Amino acid sequence: MSVGTIAVTPTRTVSAKQIGIAGVVLGALAWVITIPPIEVRGMAPSIVLAVLSICAGAWSIAGGERKLGSEAIVVALFAVGGAVASANSSVATLESVFTWSALVAATLRYATPLLFAALGGVICESGGVINVGLEGMMLMGCFWGIYGADLLGSWVWGLVVAAVAGGLLALLHAFFSINLRGNQIVSGFGINFIALGITGYFLEYHYGPNGTPLNISMIPNVKIPLIQHIGFVGVAFGDQNLMTWIGLALVPALTFFLFRMRWGLRLRSVGEKPRAADTVGLPVLGIRYVAVIMSGVFAALGGAYLSVGFVGSFSNDMTNGRGFIALAAMIFGKWRPWGTLWACLLFAFGNAMSDRVSGVNQTLGTLFEALPYVLTLVAVAGLVGRSRPPAADGIPYVRE
Amino acid sequence: MTLLEEELQAEAEESPGAAATSPAALTAFRRGMSGVMIPILTTVLAFIAAGVVVLATGHNPLSTYSSIFNGTGLNWVFPWVTGSERATAAGNLQQTLLQATPLILVGLAVAFAFRAGLFNIGGQGQYTIGAIVAVWVGSSFAGMPALLHILFAILAAALAGALWAGIAGVLKATSGANEVISTIMLNWIAIWLGVYCFQLGGPLHNPHLPSTPVSNNVVGSAKLPVFWGSASLQGLDIGIFIALALAAVYALVIKRTRLGYETRTVGFNPEAARYAGINVGRTWIRVMLICGAFAGVAAALDTLGWKFNWFTNDFEVSQIGFYGIAVALLGRNTAGGTVAAAVLFGALLTGTSDRNIHLSIDPTLVEYLTFMIEGIIILLVSTDVITLRLLKGGRQIRVALKRRPSEQAGANQGGANQGGANQGGAS
Numbered sequence: 001m002s003v004g005t006i007a008v009t010p011t012r013t014v015s016a017k018q019i020g021i022a023g024v025v026l027g028a029l030a031w032v033i034t035i036p037p038i039e040v041r042g043m044a045p046s047i048v049l050a051v052l053s054i055c056a057g058a059w060s061i062a063g064g065e066r067k068l069g070s071e072a073i074v075v076a077l078f079a080v081g082g083a084v085a086s087a088n089s090s091v092a093t094l095e096s097v098f099t100w101s102a103l104v105a106a107t108l109r110y111a112t113p114l115l116f117a118a119l120g121g122v123i124c125e126s127g128g129v130i131n132v133g134l135e136g137m138m139l140m141g142c143f144w145g146i147y148g149a150d151l152l153g154s155w156v157w158g159l160v161v162a163a164v165a166g167g168l169l170a171l172l173h174a175f176f177s178i179n180l181r182g183n184q185i186v187s188g189f190g191i192n193f194i195a196l197g198i199t200g201y202f203l204e205y206h207y208g209p210n211g212t213p214l215n216i217s218m219i220p221n222v223k224i225p226l227i228q229h230i231g232f233v234g235v236a237f238g239d240q241n242l243m244t245w246i247g248l249a250l251v252p253a254l255t256f257f258l259f260r261m262r263w264g265l266r267l268r269s270v271g272e273k274p275r276a277a278d279t280v281g282l283p284v285l286g287i288r289y290v291a292v293i294m295s296g297v298f299a300a301l302g303g304a305y306l307s308v309g310f311v312g313s314f315s316n317d318m319t320n321g322r323g324f325i326a327l328a329a330m331i332f333g334k335w336r337p338w339g340t341l342w343a344c345l346l347f348a349f350g351n352a353m354s355d356r357v358s359g360v361n362q363t364l365g366t367l368f369e370a371l372p373y374v375l376t377l378v379a380v381a382g383l384v385g386r387s388r389p390p391a392a393d394g395i396p397y398v399r400e
Numbered sequence: 401m402t403l404l405e406e407e408l409q410a411e412a413e414e415s416p417g418a419a420a421t422s423p424a425a426l427t428a429f430r431r432g433m434s435g436v437m438i439p440i441l442t443t444v445l446a447f448i449a450a451g452v453v454v455l456a457t458g459h460n461p462l463s464t465y466s467s468i469f470n471g472t473g474l475n476w477v478f479p480w481v482t483g484s485e486r487a488t489a490a491g492n493l494q495q496t497l498l499q500a501t502p503l504i505l506v507g508l509a510v511a512f513a514f515r516a517g518l519f520n521i522g523g524q525g526q527y528t529i530g531a532i533v534a535v536w537v538g539s540s541f542a543g544m545p546a547l548l549h550i551l552f553a554i555l556a557a558a559l560a561g562a563l564w565a566g567i568a569g570v571l572k573a574t575s576g577a578n579e580v581i582s583t584i585m586l587n588w589i590a591i592w593l594g595v596y597c598f599q600l601g602g603p604l605h606n607p608h609l610p611s612t613p614v615s616n617n618v619v620g621s622a623k624l625p626v627f628w629g630s631a632s633l634q635g636l637d638i639g640i641f642i643a644l645a646l647a648a649v650y651a652l653v654i655k656r657t658r659l660g661y662e663t664r665t666v667g668f669n670p671e672a673a674r675y676a677g678i679n680v681g682r683t684w685i686r687v688m689l690i691c692g693a694f695a696g697v698a699a700a701l702d703t704l705g706w707k708f709n710w711f712t713n714d715f716e717v718s719q720i721g722f723y724g725i726a727v728a729l730l731g732r733n734t735a736g737g738t739v740a741a742a743v744l745f746g747a748l749l750t751g752t753s754d755r756n757i758h759l760s761i762d763p764t765l766v767e768y769l770t771f772m773i774e775g776i777i778i779l780l781v782s783t784d785v786i787t788l789r790l791l792k793g794g795r796q797i798r799v800a801l802k803r804r805p806s807e808q809a810g811a812n813q814g815g816a817n818q819g820g821a822n823q824g825g826a827s
Contacts, residue, residue: 377582
């Protein structure tokens, strides 16, 4: 390579990467213009945009950006599908589905339990312990949250009892994976079954066939005084649950803790290089214990939101796989709080969309339920770049 | 090396007297014994632990367990059970074996993946896809000859399950996508696909039942023949023999074929396998295809044997994929162990189902007891240390733990007998 080429390249040509990004944006636009508030009727503009996007993708692939290029093509294909769906729906239907303020509000509601559990997962796995038991820990939070709120008469106690129950179950996981050095994925599955058994058993034992009482003290919503009645903002953010705000606040807080504070660095060092951490005198096993227990507390708080904050009662297996979604969100979010938040919002948006589509067309709504999972599958297939877990994730630590 | 093997080796080294006779044979014998004893002891421990919960909530664990045992129909083997009691026991035993049939196959689907170092959590989705195809084929093509129709439905379901699992295999081989996450996603997609197909207005919904979200009924020519009990009372069909035959095939493939050898090598250490000239990615894909086929056949046997139609709700509440994981783990990924574990879990499911419980204890309580027992079994299976300690008196295990070198990391990641521990995705 001559010096001349190097000097010329940045000024003259657009890089394959930029073209690929443009392709992705164009592809997304092909769908976005067909829905409110733009609502272009007719397929022609969408098809033009999609073709442009595919061309950009192909160019980008030819230029060496294979993943980004294929991502642009995939986005364009999805967008054409979406545009066809929009073209076949009436304006009234589109506007009832894409009521953005209500969609945003519902997305935040659906994201809250996922976010708590997924952030718990981030803590746990940053410390080097895989936690497949998030589902079970959430479920414990669901039941014991209701139990605490019912028995002690206040949702505050519900949260406390839920956190303790989740922490205790996490302690079991910690004992098996840290002390006994079991396979952490397997013991996580055991945790999930045990939680299913314990919550179901005590639901029957305490409440019998009538189920949990109806007049549970619920976690209140935060009514923001000034913006509550201002159109879009009011509907979207004016009346959200306290836990939603706490969950959102936890994201920057946890980022600060993990990357700016001494104990966060220690936690990550235990997850990345436990031997080195041990050498400088850190209590590796102790830190891992705290991390696992905290993840149980977080997951249980997410579960408690579900029962004490949202539904107001407990039914068996009411988490219904949310712990696994949280796990996926954490991996999708590359083991980082912010990435995890976006992943949770994506899943929640899928749920919210499917709710609204179901209101118009039940059959189609079911297919939308699967959309977030398809997107995740596409994403983990590597189109959004590789992610790397903490180096010692899942490996028990043995002192020499 | 697993903890068990290390422990046995330590024991062999420490007892030169025994070594003088035939160390290899003795070690092999002991290992075989522990391989049988540990799962049994694990199960016993789990029952004791769950019994404590029963006791703590003011019920009698012994009468509870004896009620569960009679509910499983296993009392049929006792010669002193006669008359109407015997007829009831036979009926219950048929249900136990009916439950065990798909568990064997889903267990094998998980076990085979474990052997290649893959954690197949997708048994649920592969089973669901198999069920959709099996019920579609079984309820269509009404004019076909019986044997042909059955074979067609089973093979179609196997193919569908295989392709579904193959997605995860291909993603793993081509882009390194972690199979734990991709199979969980595929599970949910499959479940929603099933709900979509059979819901009101769905493409495969039964048009004669406009207000019930259910599939068409399997036609007579596709139903599996019942050989024990009456077909109208959900007797035992020949599906169990198909499951047992496939378990034998599994053992043969693992032990005697090139694919089995490659699978075990990849499972033990993918890097080493690659250096030895094995195409690791292709092995992963093949293994996942076979796993999916097992799960697909499981769904076909359920559908053609006794279920005959699928409600959308059935897809949403089915837990068979997770039971399959428990079965494979408890069975230590061997054919015989998987069959035994499947019968145990089938018995637990049958013995704790509502209609079999008629004692002082609330039947729903007993149902959740099953989950607790299963959970404790899985928890104990995740590590051998507790059961080993009970088995060997704890002396050598402490030695083994102290000597435990840092290669633990490698052993755990390769996951020769426990599956890949590192869910870390694209590495």
